[in-house]
Amino acid sequence: MIYMCAATMKGFKITTSLRNALTKFLEKVEVKIDYEDIPIESALHRVLAEDVIAKYDLPPFNRAAMDGYAIKSEDSRGASIETPIRLKIVGRLEAGFFKNINIGSFEAVEIMTGSKVPDQADCVIMAEYTRRVSEDIVEIYQQLPPWTNIDQAGSDIHKGDLVLTKGTILEPPDIGVLKALRIEKVKVFKKPKVGLISTGDELIDSFEIVEGGCKIIENNQIMLSNYIIEDGGEPLKYGIISDEFEAIRKIIIKAASECDIILLTGGSSVGRKDLVPKVINEIGVILAHGISIKPGKPTGLALVEGKPLIIMPGYSVACIISYLVFCQPLIQKFLNINPKLIKLTVNAYLTRRLPSTAGRTDFVRVSVFRKNGEFYASPIRSTGSGILSSLVKANGLLEIPDEIEGYEEGAKVPIILLRRQIPENGVNE
Amino acid sequence: MIYMCAATMKGFKITTSLRNALTKFLEKVEVKIDYEDIPIESALHRVLAEDVIAKYDLPPFNRAAMDGYAIKSEDSRGASIETPIRLKIVGRLEAGFFKNINIGSFEAVEIMTGSKVPDQADCVIMAEYTRRVSEDIVEIYQQLPPWTNIDQAGSDIHKGDLVLTKGTILEPPDIGVLKALRIEKVKVFKKPKVGLISTGDELIDSFEIVEGGCKIIENNQIMLSNYIIEDGGEPLKYGIISDEFEAIRKIIIKAASECDIILLTGGSSVGRKDLVPKVINEIGVILAHGISIKPGKPTGLALVEGKPLIIMPGYSVACIISYLVFCQPLIQKFLNINPKLIKLTVNAYLTRRLPSTAGRTDFVRVSVFRKNGEFYASPIRSTGSGILSSLVKANGLLEIPDEIEGYEEGAKVPIILLRRQIPENGVNE
Numbered sequence: 043m044i045y046m047c048a049a050t051m052k053g054f055k056i057t058t059s060l061r062n063a064l065t066k067f068l069e070k071v072e073v074k075i076d077y078e079d080i081p082i083e084s085a086l087h088r089v090l091a092e093d094v095i096a097k098y099d100l101p102p103f104n105r106a107a108m109d110g111y112a113i114k115s116e117d118s119r120g121a122s123i124e125t126p127i128r129l130k131i132v133g134r135l136e137a138g139f140f141k142n143i144n145i146g147s148f149e150a151v152e153i154m155t156g157s158k159v160p161d162q163a164d165c166v167i168m169a170e171y172t173r174r175v176s177e178d179i180v181e182i183y184q185q186l187p188p189w190t191n192i193d194q195a196g197s198d199i200h201k202g203d204l205v206l207t208k209g210t211i212l213e214p215p216d217i218g219v220l221k222a223l224r225i226e227k228v229k230v231f232k233k234p235k236v237g238l239i240s241t242g243d244e245l246i247d248s249f250e251i252v253e254g255g256c257k258i259i260e261n262n263q264i265m266l267s268n269y270i271i272e273d274g275g276e277p278l279k280y281g282i283i284s285d286e287f288e289a290i291r292k293i294i295i296k297a298a299s300e301c302d303i304i305l306l307t308g309g310s311s312v313g314r315k316d317l318v319p320k321v322i323n324e325i326g327v328i329l330a331h332g333i334s335i336k337p338g339k340p341t342g343l344a345l346v347e348g349k350p351l352i353i354m355p356g357y358s359v360a361c362i363i364s365y366l367v368f369c370q371p372l373i374q375k376f377l378n379i380n381p382k383l384i385k386l387t388v389n390a391y392l393t394r395r396l397p398s399t400a401g402r403t404d405f406v407r408v409s410v411f412r413k414n415g416e417f418y419a420s421p422i423r424s425t426g427s428g429i430l431s432s433l434v435k436a437n438g439l440l441e442i443p444d445e446i447e448g449y450e451e452g453a454k455v456p457i458i459l460l461r462r463q464i465p466e467n468g469v470n471e
Numbered sequence: 472m473i474y475m476c477a478a479t480m481k482g483f484k485i486t487t488s489l490r491n492a493l494t495k496f497l498e499k500v501e502v503k504i505d506y507e508d509i510p511i512e513s514a515l516h517r518v519l520a521e522d523v524i525a526k527y528d529l530p531p532f533n534r535a536a537m538d539g540y541a542i543k544s545e546d547s548r549g550a551s552i553e554t555p556i557r558l559k560i561v562g563r564l565e566a567g568f569f570k571n572i573n574i575g576s577f578e579a580v581e582i583m584t585g586s587k588v589p590d591q592a593d594c595v596i597m598a599e600y601t602r603r604v605s606e607d608i609v610e611i612y613q614q615l616p617p618w619t620n621i622d623q624a625g626s627d628i629h630k631g632d633l634v635l636t637k638g639t640i641l642e643p644p645d646i647g648v649l650k651a652l653r654i655e656k657v658k659v660f661k662k663p664k665v666g667l668i669s670t671g672d673e674l675i676d677s678f679e680i681v682e683g684g685c686k687i688i689e690n691n692q693i694m695l696s697n698y699i700i701e702d703g704g705e706p707l708k709y710g711i712i713s714d715e716f717e718a719i720r721k722i723i724i725k726a727a728s729e730c731d732i733i734l735l736t737g738g739s740s741v742g743r744k745d746l747v748p749k750v751i752n753e754i755g756v757i758l759a760h761g762i763s764i765k766p767g768k769p770t771g772l773a774l775v776e777g778k779p780l781i782i783m784p785g786y787s788v789a790c791i792i793s794y795l796v797f798c799q800p801l802i803q804k805f806l807n808i809n810p811k812l813i814k815l816t817v818n819a820y821l822t823r824r825l826p827s828t829a830g831r832t833d834f835v836r837v838s839v840f841r842k843n844g845e846f847y848a849s850p851i852r853s854t855g856s857g858i859l860s861s862l863v864k865a866n867g868l869l870e871i872p873d874e875i876e877g878y879e880e881g882a883k884v885p886i887i888l889l890r891r892q893i894p895e896n897g898v899n900e
Binding site: 158221386461462 | 534565586640653674695791813855863865
């Protein structure tokens with residue numbers, strides 16, 4: 043019965059659990075932290091590599107918050123509609139034009155919102171609570187405490203305040219604050235360079251495929267590139283390498299010297315030529331090969347010259363899962379992103395029962411839709427790891443952890459959204 | 472008592488409800504749909520302006536899904552470990568190298584995963600269920616139905632299939648599918664051009680502010696630019712315009728001729744110089760000025776030469792709310808994005824009571840954090856519409872609709888996340 047025995051010798055005899063593999067991998071990877079100074083104009087979504095301390099007050103001066111008259115608050119004591127107080131107008135200030143007008147007792151300066159308030163004034167009375175008696179006399183009808191209607195210098199941000207902390211992903215308001223604080227450049231973490239190598243003699247990059255030929259278009263690199271850009275990395279494409287030991291060895295060594303992370307797609311099956319594992323065993327170390335996830339089982343995790351290398355399945359769906367599970371957290375590690383990012387997730391009702399094998403983490407492509415304000419997730423039936431059309435139909439992903447044997451119809455489950463567009467009232471199939 | 476009366480004459484006498492204002496605005500805006508053809512390499516997050524129909528089958532040919540032997544399924548009838556069937560090996564096919572080997576009865580071709588399967592074969596028997604007896608003889612131990620272990624041409628995507636629909640925001644997998652289908656360029660909606668004009672003599676763009684001066688840095692344009700980029704528009708900066716009727720009139724007319732949407736910040740208060748409303752009343756029409764939202768009340772909605780123009784408050788926080796509420800949906804209208812986008816939202820427990828005024832939509836900046844797997848939202852206390860520091864502290868926004876008078880402490884409320892980073896176990900203040 044040696045033949046049955048032969049059958050079990052195929053494939054990955056021992057697979058590593060997702061949790062173990064990921065933890066071990068992230069531990070072993072040494073992250074070389076690298077910075078660069080960039081102008082704030084190009085800082086959107088970059089990650090701060092320094093704390094930002096305010097060098098100036100905001101507002102930079104006492105600013106009138108209303109149109110009216112800058113006065114000494116003590117002069118308003120007792121003012122009311124019945125007992126108005128008359129003040130002498132000694133000047134007028136428009137926003138953006140300033141001269142420090144001397145304000146004496148019972149004197150006022152007409153002032154517009156946004157103007158700098160003269161030093162001797164400590165409040166602004168709104169125009170509505172005044173009446174202009176003549177060219178240079180105003181009556182006021184309100185008693186004001188000091189600092190009424192004045193945005194005091196530094197009341198928003200004080201010189202010396204910690205404004206933004208290291209590790210912040212810069213969003214539009216942050217960049218607005220940097221600009222207001224007269225900061226022209228910020229120190230950010232360099233984007234990790236992610237090298238993309240595809241192996242396989244059947245692959246071509248060109249659109250000029252020969253009709254009736256035996257080549258297929260390599261499409262994982264363009265997909266992965268776009269994910270890498272979204273996640274804050276910089277993709278470097280190394281193209282398609284033929285299935286030859288020396289060619290694969292050379293390109294991996296080149297990529298390891300130029301990149302922070304290497305993604306190698308195709309050639310990850312234990313069958314076929316076993317070339318990639320052979321090469322890596324010579325120039326690096328394989329930490330795990332064969333992970334208990336579906337799809338994505340043929341994924342391998344390795345280190346070459348200290349650089350993390352992920353051997354990814356060539357089939358696109360498995361390739362993407364492998365990327366999301368292993369490469370995304372790695373990029374975040376290089377970017378020092380902490381705390382963890384929130385993934386766009388909704389709780390949805392399953393439209394049908396979904397069995398799963400315990401001891402394996404399943405990633406199920408689902409089609410999410412909205413109906414009467416609730417989300418529903420319909421598992422996509424064509425689940426082959428090479429089925430590209432399923433990637434277009436899927437707008438969500440359900441992770442079934444290895445200890446769970448599936449879900450019943452109607453179960454409420456968390457769905458990671460792969461798209462921000464969710465159709466209303468219908469199945470997206 | 473004319474003075475009390477005078478007091479009420481200030482400000483926006485009649486404000487429009489958010490719902491009414493937005494509906495009316497979106498209805499009145501005529502959208503000129505504009506397309507462009509772009510290479511798929513730069514198509515990430517662009518919006519498809521055409522349906523994409525597959526011109527080729529995927530896979531493009533019958534593809535071996537396993538390493539093994541391509542055979543005629545009828546030749547495997549009755550094969551088992553006890554009753555092996557011997558086949559003559561007439562060739563070998565590696566992935567990417569093909570010649571159409573003629574397979575006769577009881578003949579087999581050794582084949583690798585990914586290879587094109589010869590025409591006469593209709594299944595691939597896995598190597599595990601075979602034994603190589605000699606150089607040109609293989610024994611098989613399994614009976615196979617037709618098409619076993621073959622990914623048939625077109626089984627993923629058929630020539631003629633509708634693959635992606637108009638209005639789809641292109642995500643990485645879509646671009647992978649386009650590449651696989653040998654599509655080099657796609658028709659997408661042109662990014663709407665959003666013109667940014669700031670008014671105010673107190674504003675400067677330069678970092679070389681004079682210490683002790685009365686100018687402040689204009690920082691709304693850089694903030695709005697980044698939001699516009701995130702939302703799929705193209706920002707055009709027109710800089711800072713001084714508070715002069717003719718200067719404002721000229722720049723608005725210029726922007727209206729060059730842009731699809733115009734955002735005018737600063738100068739939106741009814742007080743001060745009233746210049747902007749005056750200008751717009753001459754060259755266009757104001758649909759609403761003064762909206763029942765907080766912050767953002769001074770927002771105005773107008774049309775100039777058929778182009779939508781939003782008069783936005785100069786204070787940054789109000790400016791951002793005004794953008795999110797009125798400009799974002801407008802950009803989506805120009806991009807034909809349908810269905811509506813999902814905003815990254817979490818349900819969180821309020822850490823304190825939050826009063827709100829009925830008849831007004833309040834947008835409350837909150838600090839969201841996670842504790843024991845639940846989300847909590849802590850309203851930020853410094854709520855002035857000019858307080859930049861609150862924008863840095865806030866990672867979420869709570870919309871309190873106009874019919875609701877606030878929430879109690881502990882209420883579970885939906886929070887729109889302004890950042891994808893959420894701290895664990897603590898208040899982000």
